[in-house]
Amino acid sequence: MTRPRTLYDKIWEKHAVADDDGETLLYVDLHLLHEVTSPQAFAGLAAAGRSVRRPARALALSDHNVPTMGQAAGPAGVADAEARAQLEALVANTRRFGIENFAMGDPRGGIVHVVGPEQGRSQPGMTIVCGDSHTSTHGAFGALAFGIGTSEVEHVLATQTIRQRKSRNMRIAVEGRLAPHVHAKDLALHLLAAIGVDGASGHVIEYAGPAIRALSMEARMTLCNLSIEMGARAGLIAPDATSFAYLEGRPAVPEGAAWKVALVRWRALATDAGAVFDRDLAFDAADVRPMVSWGTNPSQAVAVDARIPDPARLADADARSAAARALAYMDLTPGRTIAGTPLDRVFIGSCTNSRIEDLRIAADIVRGRTVARHIRAMVVPGSGLVKRQAEAEGIDAVLRAAGFDWREPGCSMCVGMNADALRPGERCAATSNRNFENRQGRGGRTHLMSPALAAASAIAGCIADPASLG
CATH class of the missing domain: 3.40.1060.10 (Aconitase, Domain 2)
Structure with missing residues (x-):
């Protein structure tokens, strides 16, 4: 009788090709690519005279460097020379190696971790890799999904496998x-x-x-x-059943008899x-209460009605030091309630919170209200198809009427690798995933929160619980 196994055990064992000195060679079902971590990998392939092992198992997206306005111009319309070169390289490399690429301006394009599921490319039981740390997103479907480095991107392109030590x-x-x-x-x-x-x-x-x-x-x-x-x-x-209902009918998902086999x-x-x-x-x-980050890593977070922690009350010396540094960078005072902290910017988007459900939540909060006069607020849909759906539902009209900028899809302010960035000292309510020092722009201060909290904060002009709007 076989031992009871976890879901992780089952996926790992199904994809194990060989074991060697504590590491396992895993077969990769889906390789997602973007413009920032792929150029060196493709250059390595070309230098070695290698081809891509399974082009059909890869999908490429432009997301990190793309501007969130004027995408119809394609890479040629990108002002930053380095960003433009990376975007053009992805187009050239995917064409050379026969990989499907939803390039700038393609309505199917957008953030890699939004588009993969949207297209039905991310499916239960798969192994999924990408040169991006937030590849863990696809685990929502019961897939083993993780980020990899540039050298590993090259290895997967060449072999459709990756060496890993089991967690x-x-x-x-x-x-x-x-x-x-x-x-x-x-x-x-x-x-x-x-x-x-x-x-x-x-x-x-x-x-x-x-x-x-x-x-x-x-x-x-x-x-x-x-x-x-x-x-x-x-x-x-x-x-x-929730997973299966989401997947059914999407472009890359099996149909008919094959769908029934997949369900089994x-x-x-x-x-x-x-x-x-x-x-x-x-x-x-x-x-669980509505939460907001106060520091410079995502664990430094409290309920929106709570007070900013006092480092002196922390028992661990390293934690005290980290908290003190975070408060100094964020220019916050211990003991004050986090609600009411004034803001300059509000960003709703990123691979964490830019799907249609997120935009509906934000629209419901701001409907009939107006963004505070001093706030610059923007909404960046996660894909061209999310943008189209939001426009069909009138979500964009609600957000625009409230005073939000309505943008084209991309990573936008989450990474600060494009024109959407904070200026030094600006404080931003963001639905993204990281609040590290300088993450959204040099000297920028980021508070992580949900779309509901971000929308309410845009209206109030400060960090605010939707319940406080009345």
């Missing part, structure tokens, strides 16, 4: 249900505040429990996206009863 198993079970107006981003920040940025180091997380099963696919992607911020190699959620295979992707996890944590969804 340990970790389960985070969330009981109960999230309260109304509490979202997946709040849950993720709550978990981060509880376990820290290295709380899942060396592990793959499986999220489980009633609160997880109640999440939509968009919400599951938000949660899995932030797994990497907890130190995890990847995050997983077992596929279920996907339904078997669940952790066996009695499977042992190396770490097993439990949380109560009732404890």
Whole structure:
């Protein structure tokens, strides 16, 4: 009789090609590419005279460097020379090696971690890699998805495999249900505040429990996206009826009899009863409040009605030092409530929170209201198709009427690698995934939060709970 296995164990064993000195050669089902981490990999292939092993198993997107206005001009319209060169290189390399590329201006294009699921390329039981840390997003479908480095990108292109050392198993079970107006981003920040940025180091997380099963696919992607911020190699959620309903009918998903066969295979992707996890944590969804970050890593977060922590009250010396540095950079005073902190900018977008559900939430908050006069607010859809759907639903009209800029898809302000960046000293409410020093622009100060909180903060002109708008 076989031992009980976790979902992670099952996917790993299914894709193991060979073992060597503690490492495993894994077959890769889907390789997602973008313009920043692929040029050197393609150059390495060309220099060695190698071809791409399985071009059909790759999909390329332009997202990090693209401007969020004027994309119809293509790479030629990008002002920054280095960014333009990377975008042009992706077009040339994918054409040379026969890889599908949704280039700038293609309505199917957008952020790689939005487009992969949207196109049905991300499916349960797959191994998925990309030269981007937030590849963990795709684990929402019950896929083993993780970021890789540029040299590994070249290896996957050449061999359709990757060498990995197996992580340990970790389960985070969330009981109960999230309260109304509490979202997946709040849950993720709550978990981060509880376990820290290295709380899942060396592990793959499986999220489980009633609160997880109640999440939509968009919400599951938000949660899995932030797994990497907890130190995890990847995050997983077992596929279920919610996953299958999202996937059915998407371009790359099997149809007819093949769909029925796929469902049988996907339904078997669940952790066996009695499977042992190396770490097993439990949380109560009732404890989760609307959350906002106060520091310079995503675990430095509190409930929106809480006070900014005092470093002097922290027992660990390293934690005290890190908190003091974060508060100095963020120009915040310990003991003050985080709500009411004045803002300059509001950004709704990124691979964490730029899907249609996120935009609907923001629109519901701002409908009939106006952005505070001193706030510059922008919404950047995660893909061209999300943008089209939002426009068809009238979401863009609601956001524009409130005073938001309505942009074209891309990573935008999340990475500060394009024209959308903070100026020194500007304070921004952002739905993105990282609040590191200088992340969104040199000297910029970032507060991570949900689309609901960001929308409410844009209206109030300061960090604000939607409930405070009346």
